[in-house]
Amino acid sequence: MSKNQEAKATKGGYSLRRRLISACVALSIVLSPTAGLAAVRQFGDVSTVMPEYRPIMKLSAQGTIKGRGDGNFGPSDPVKQLEALVMVQRFFGMEATATAAASRLTPDMEKKFGGNVPAWGKGYLVTAVNQNLLDANEYFPWHQGATRAWVARLLVRLLNKEQEAQSRMNAPLTFADATLIPASLRGHIAVATDLGLIRGRENGCFDPNSIVTRGEMAIFLDRAERKMDRLPPGIDEATFISGRDAILSVLDEENRLSSLTLDANARIFGTERAVALSDLNPQDKIRYIQDGDKVVYLEVVQGSGQKANVLRGEVIASLPEQGLLTLKDDAGKPFTYSLATSVSVIDLAGQMLSTSHVGPGSKAQLRLNNEGKIAEILLESVGQQGLYGTIVDINLTAKLLILSDGANHYSSYYLADNTTVEYNGKRFASLEDLAKGDLVSVEVDGSYVVNKIILQKPKSTVTVKGTVSLISRDSRLVTIKGDDGQLYAFELPETTALQFSDGTSAAIENLYLQDTVTLQLENGTVKKLVIVRAGNTKGLTGKIASIDANRRLLIVKDARDRLQSYEINDPVILDIEGNTKPTISNLGIDTSIEFELNADNKITYIKSKNTIEGVVTRVDADRHLITLRDAAGTEKIYTVETNAECQIFRRSGEDLDDIDVDDRVKVRVSGDKINRIQVHTQLTGEIIDKTSERIYIKDIDNNERSYTVNSTLKLIVPNIIKPSLSDVTIRQWAVVSYWGDEPYQIAVQTPVAGEVTGVDTGRDKLVIRQYDGSSRTLEKASPFKVDKGGTTSYGLSAISIGDRIQAFTDEQNRIMRAFVASKVSGKIDGINRTTKDIYIGTTVGYHIDSNTIITLNGVRKNFDDIQQKQSATIYYTGGYNAIEVNLSN
Template sequence: MNSMKLVKKPREGGSVVRKSIISSLLAIALVTGPFTALATPINFKDVNVNAIEYRHISKLSSLGVIKGRGDGTFGSHDSVKHLEALVMVMRFFGLESTANASHFRLTATVEAAFGGQVPEWGKGYLVTASDYAFLGPQERFRWDEGASRAWVAKLLIRMLGKEHEALALNNSALPFTDAHQIAPTDRGYIALATNLGLIRGNGDGTFAPNRTVTRAEMAIFLDRAEKRMDRLPPGIEEATIIQVQEGALSVLNEKRLLTSLSLDNQARVFIQERQGKVGDLKAQDKIRYIKSANDKIVYLEVIEEGTSVSPQLRGELLLHNSEKGLMTIRVDDGFTTYALASNVKVINLQGRTLTTGQLTAGSKIQIRLNSEERIAEILVEESGKQGSEGTIVELSLKNQILILSDDTGNFPTYVIDNQTEVEYGGRRFASLEDLRKGDRVSVEADGQQIVSKITLLQAQNQGNIQGTVTLIARDSRVLNVKSEDGQLYAYEIPRNTDIEFSNGTTALLEDIYSHDKVTVHLQGGTVEKIVLHKTAETKAIWGKIVSVDIDRRLLIVRDRQNELKSYEIKDSVILDISESNPRLSHLKVDSIIEFELDDGKVSYITIKDTQDGIVTRVDSDRNILAVRDSSGNVTTYAVDTHVEVELFRRSRPDLSDVNVDDTIRFRVTNDKVDRIYVYSKLAGEVTDVRISNNRIYVKDTNNVERSYTISNNLKLNIDGITKPTISDVEKHQWAIVSYLGDKAESIFIQPFTRGEVTNVEVDRGRLTVRNYDGTSKTYSIDSNLKVEKSGTTSSNLLNISTGDRVRLVLNENERIYRVYVARKVSGKVDGIQRTLQEIYLSGSTVGYLIEGDTYILQNGLRRTFEDITHNQNVTIYYLSGYKAVEVTLP
């Protein structure tokens, strides 16, 4: 990426700057220099630990936002001057270095407008406040006068980037008895500040807009403002506690990664608003914390306490009876058996959510019980090693190391030696030398991870594997792929592997993402080449403008992955924008654009007149709409009183029909939203497929049937199929139709789930199935469940038995909507029709259809139709139409 330079907008664009300040903050902080050095909270002599402001002052002094006076006091009740308030805000946003480097830009004229004789340390703060529109274009005051509550309210709202929202409230009624003292230009700011809880009214019903804010109040106000920010200020981090140890915490950070944090001996701990101690912290507490320069926590506050109601218990899992919902755990004083709660939560130290079915004997776990003494939460410290399955990522006989990639995305590592037994598809005298990277194996190991036996489950393929990326670990260069036949593979990608797009252009490892379609070319078990089935993007590239450097002809945008990208702009760039004489200067920060590249440089730019996002707030009375974009930034818009709204199955909708959490596409014209299309989904069962006219019929849960014609305007998507056609759709599959407004845009067909029933919980409405892709999963049933078995239909699980082979129809919530139980027949193969892929058994005239997704198994290994031979004894599990779901060979 080319070097990045952030460019501020002119003063007359101040409102736009404020809107983008939050989203650009972290990038700005990185460019302008480090945040103010953090330190242990200051013990101010005049701040009592029981004072209301004690926590807030402790927090902001830990950040370096407030520094007190030279005599060791803070001066809680001293008035805050205008300049002091600005300094606190700049430091809070990590802009101290920027301000310090900008002092020379304060001209004598501007300095005089702020009262003159501005101290040297404060000049840069006035410049920075103006640059980032914390001050209005014509706003002037004496820098050394006290800051009023009305002015601080305005400053806080601008700091949060909500000025547009405040201006929309200018005519709102204020509940204060002294509202007549509030200037008309300040009313909207104060209304919003009080609505957000930043500044509250007084106990006597007044607001006192002209009263000067104290230093203690300023600390409280800034801390409250943090709770309303879209992102945490620099220096404050958030995590969830996993384990509390002496002087340290094990936490899951914001990226859900396990992290160890050290605590300073003088660390101040607060539980919500009350002061506490380290011993009060517990697992599942959500915390925010500040670290000092020596990387130790000096300030910590619990913002959400863990919901567990009983003490933590640690032990070893001895037995898991999934049928009865019981777990037996070894603890220090013996064995204890507990029942599982219906909504038990299981998580490991990497933050991954697991199912109880993934827990094995020997696992080291922590449990928490609910009020009924049932297990409500399980933290897996260490998984039991018995019977682990996975794909070989690394096998080093020299170093005696075996590394697998398991189905949960982990990479368990084992020790192998000459005593390790290998079972390799019936091969006599098999050894470790017979194993290859890419082989899928099961491993039996002891608690020290020493392997006693390795059993081959599926040999790695030579040649090509085509499938979908399920995991890409770029640091370790490991690629997990789910092939088209449902098998999972893990490959280590050598650095000399060729990677290219399907159009032949060169690609990078960074271009591969989960859910991408790829073809992996293998040679001797090593990845020789990867073809990525998408083209390198040169047209219709999406971006949100962060900066346009006209002099250097450099465009910086934020892409859909929230990453900054820098592009050079061609001299002959075409600007497709609504200006009579379009220039680069017409491109505004935060504008959504699409552009094209020519030889890696931007050759075409157009402004998108519509944007997508998720509604976070809607006020139909005030015509206000707040939307969060794909980068996580929230922007508030005024809505035209005649806005056009389109919503599926709604007659003449308006703004009041738009709800929070709706995904929408909207258009902004003249700074107002004048068009809103609401995304919605309809789900149901495919009732008919007519290939002749490309039509699919879907009946929703309200028993209403609709038909859809697959065309360029209505896309068909099927998981696992790169370019699906209507012939890939089957009756009874689950369909999810996506609408934009009244128009159906796409249909997603959910493939059937096939497998063997391993547990039936009739009373709990759950079914556990070992799927043919090698995974096991427990599914809950839908209220409209129907079970078809042996020609009869029922509405419960009573007719299903362990060992049944089933085809499941799962709805959009992955609940079981339909269960089709396969019939079973055994016999000797008497005929094979290779063209039609049918087999016939002795004494029967029926041909059993063996399709590409039929699960064919022989001695624990996956086979194909070509492996079926005459006179073989086979067992067939089949559905209506004599379609085989499973064939077992001897």
């Protein structure tokens, strides 16, 4: 995550160190209220030999400062206090906040600030007080010149060093004119000079009462930026790798290989002077500013002469099964390298791809790790071979083909009249023989027109092989690391056939991390999962019938009362509840256990189980009996103690009479009797707040609850292997799962999103065409709420055909909460590439995230494809979060 991305992810109120909506804007002699990122300019009165040349070029590129309109910058012109205050806030992204705050400047406040404050500066005074740049009660003559001493205080407060400055009010100052420095600013000047923000004059004086010029202010802001813990909006940081033909290869702050395009008129600076692209060295730390998708300003902030371990050339052979890739360099010399375990592939647009896209003929850059293996691939162009994926949609009318690589990445291609289809070398009759879910490879020309489609596997026989990297048995979700190195997440329906490789049946409880598995999919649904190992080595259960600790023998009685003798391996792993240092002697007769065997059929692991999970098939409260069916389908009758504890979430005083058939339960067994029953329930609600450790959820009945996420309460976020609360956003919905009164899992929901194509108020049903092209019919739950246009309603009649919607479902897959998107259309007049916001006639940006659907004339696009002045229709929900953006030329 870049520093700007990190700032964007921070939740809460506005501050100088947090993400703000608007980009920086321009400041001239008469300050202009609106301006955006601009291409860097050359001013007639600013020469390359001036010390302020580079800072002025930076602020010009970022849009903070503009010229005077006559082609000059006016570097020697004095800066008023209000102008300096505005420059500081705009440089660090405060314009949107200040614009919104202008109405809060009361007449009394304005009078205190000198009166007759120009309209463009009113809001900046309010935000300056809120951000502690100005004291709430201080007199602020906005029209007076900004002295060096006053600007020193402004910059120190900007960097949150006020407390340090106060502690140094009596610090000795060595300047020749120290007696001229106001006592109230001595500490600020001490801190500012220590940080190098403002330096003394050559004659040994500080010159505290001298008015700062525009050129000096540019220098001071540039120095302050180097001391910030986050970069200002519009400025990004990377490590330079190589540059060629105006294409820069860089490593971002997460050490991922990426590319940047250099503008023809870009200003490039080394650590001390203006340089050419050829003067940059591999591993130089750089900061840059983009105008649109091109870099217009670049500076080296830390030089390095190290050699980058990067190769560039044409792929001539790709052997993913052997983990090898052969590259031919510009001189024609071939090099073959092994792929690292977690190799990543990215194209010039920043889209993550799979290694299947790197085929013969592709132009690529390879970054090697310390072991000499390929860690990252930057795909500059795609060869005719090697484009693989599953058909998401094939539209013969629009002549469009959309493929998915199985990791939520999509590619779009045009079909030609002469596009051919082959399977095992044979021609199909036509394109009509292809279907959604087919696994295909395609050959394309440079304009993404498909010349040939080769059907690899029909949809009914798509197979995925790999190892298990994550399991959620309660939600029946399994994440597989495929043999191609990619991660795939699948839901296992109850109808999925699970078995071991020896043909014996299995259950999800028999699935373990690092198991090798093969999945067979049909229309995207897992129909069969085969665990590649024998069915009698792990996950075995039974009850101890006899134990001989000296001879290390154990006799176990299985669910069918059959006895089996096992030798206990030395050593053996013991997991006995309530025992920190367990031994074999701690095991008792009739104890329920789970155990594993090694290849010699010896027990290597024993877990003492006093809890059992199952589904209730019969309840006899009068006789204190309950019948449970376990995961293997075996039913058993248990006696329930008279005073057994029964727990059902949101119920009190529960007993055996409150347990129903088909309830999923977890019971604690002592001997042959149950002394506790916990019923499985779920709560669905909206995430309304969060902290670093807690999450706050409001259910459909407006009841608010908070949860601490820790080792006993697991968090699940779609497509994230090890999620934290930083991966959760407000207004998402989640399902909280309980055993009795104890929550054990919070699973964030992926909303059902798309266009409403049918509303049946009579049968309480809603039809949504999802963004993947499929349709889904949802029944309305009770209670039900829908937000539309700022109004909350309780029936489907508030929803119309054509609405774009985000819907959340309960555990029965019924729609219980819906948000209908608002709509805005017009010309895009602003784009913030850093925060991924686009603007249409407002100072508020419509935010684009990874779930936003972007299309141009019906073809799927990425955020980087959005351009200024394009016509756009945006569908957005609360917080100006765009769910769909339709572009047109």
